[in-house]
Amino acid sequence: MNFKHTKTLSGIILLSVLFFSCNNDEKNVQEEELVKATIRAGISTNAYDTGWAVNDAIGIAMLDYAQTRRIDNIYNYRYYTPSGTESFVPSSTDQILYFPYDGSQVYFKSYYPYQSSLSSDMTFPVTVEDQANLPAIDVMTGTHVSGFSKTDPYANIQMHHRLSKVIFKFTYGDNVEDLPLENYNVLVHGMKVSGICDILRDVVDVDDNIKDFRIPDRGLEHQTNGIVMPRPAGNGVIFDFTFTGGRVFEAAMSDTLQLLSGHKYTFYIRLEGSDDPGPGPGPGPGPGPEVATIFRGDIQDW
Secondary structure (H helix, E strand, C coil): CHHHHHHHHHHHHHHHHHHHHHHHHHHHHHHHHCCECEEEEECCCCCCCCCCCCCCEEEEEEEECCCCCECCCCCCEEEECCCCCCEEEECCHHHCCECCCCCCCEEEEEEECCCCCCCCCCEEEEECCCCCCHHHHCCEEEEEEECCECCECEEEEEEEECCEEEEEEEEECCCCCCCCCCCCEEEEECCECEEEEECCCCEEEECCCECCEEEECCCECCEEEEEECCECCCCCCEEEEECCCCCEEEEECCCCCCECCCEEEEEEEEECCCCCCCCCCCCCCCCCCEEEEEEEEEEEEC
16 A cells, blocks of 8 residues: 555656646747847937937837737836937846747837836826926837837837927017027917827827916027927917017917927017017017017928
């Protein structure tokens, strides 16, 4: 009896060893054959019309190729560019993206700027009220264009701006030749300022929050720029340009102009002034703003 019992136990132990040995062999094979994704993220220009800045970071999720579901709940992996080029690397070893072991194709869904806390539905709030740091509000999402599986691990992503950029360039009118074009700001009236970026849909859904906000002087010669929400054509958008000494010039945006995502709009502003000294600030006719004219506009892809 004792002999038979011992023999049975030996058989069980042998089977267990074989079982775990097979599992370990499979695990080792999988680990050896896992292929890392090499991420390259391109942009036309960033918020300042240049390339990526050093340490710019994007968030990436791994979806099935049809973009219907996340794979292994992999999302918001942080990749950054240490050199300010289009080459992005994981921020830590637990953020490395591996292609599926079985060779199936995937789709990398990406966005910028990186959010340390991202909801599971891959949305995040957006606001353009604070214009001090343009890259912080330059919302982009990416299109995965090549490198979809471990047989082609060089994943290329093209990032696209989802908001609109506005540029104001100033020239002098008849009564403002002595006006220093520095230390100025643009007060924007009548625009919506917030929304939700839906990364999966590549869109910012703008809400109904209309609020004044200021675009500061950025130290550029006779111009400044900001990022705003896309909007359909309509009236009610006013720009107030305030300069050193308190002189304020006002211009209205055309009610036929729509602001599209991924486009930049250059407004050429002539500061007309007034030859009526009046009681208001500067030589203007009263307490209200002086006249500025938008005499030209350009629209470009951003």
